[in-house]
Amino acid sequence: MHSARIASVAAAALLAGTAAKAADPVATATMMNQDQAEIGTVEIFETADGLLLRADLSELETGWHGFHIHQTGACESDFTSAGGHYAPDDSGHGFYTENGGHAGDLPNIYVGENGNAMADFHTTRVTLDGDTAPLMDDDGSAIMVHADPDTYESEAGAGDRVACGVVEPVGG
Known part of the structure; x- marks a missing residue:
């Protein structure tokens, strides 16, 4: 009887922990397609050792897509205003390369048959506004979805830019 009561208390504590409110985001990017329609x-979120990016996207083509941080916080017309991949230390691109890529490299995302994608990515290569690879530097940063998957080699090969969002601080 005593062990059943302990198990019940432990289960209630576990459920209470999972129901606890998650941390609030410190920045967001409203993702737009090239027609300037919001798609996610x-x-x-800040973590003890980096940033967590949580993507919730819709109305994209089914399949794998490159997903990167770009160097400039601008998403005009064809999204070239966002510049290249974010590489403040001028490091090369690609997880499979000798140096393992640059700050803007993130894993590909997969879009299901319904056109939706959800993903969490953790990175220690960028900060929100710190001294090392800050997303909120003078010209800001953007999150980009590409038409094709990243090769993870020195040339991304991810194709056209199909969705873009400017990183903006929450409440700022």
Whole structure:
């Protein structure tokens, strides 16, 4: 009887812990397609050792897509205003390369048959506004979805830019 009561208390504590409110995002990017229609968000959370990016996207083509941080916080017309991949230390691209890529490299996302994608990515290569690879530097940063998957080699090969969102602080 005593062990059953302990198990019940432990289960209640576990359920209470899972029901606890998650941390609030410190920044967000409202993702737009090239028609400037909103197709989702990327929320950015600070963690003890980096940033967590949570993507919730819709209305994309089924399949794998490159997903990157770009160097400039601008998403005009064809999204070239966002510049290249975010590489403040001028490091090369690609997880499979000798140096393992640059700050803007993130894993590909997969979009299901319904056109939706959800993903969490953790990175220690960027900060929100710190000294090392800050997303909120003078010209900001953008989150980009590409038409094709990233090769993870020195040339991304991810194709056209199909969705873009400017990283903006929450409440700022």
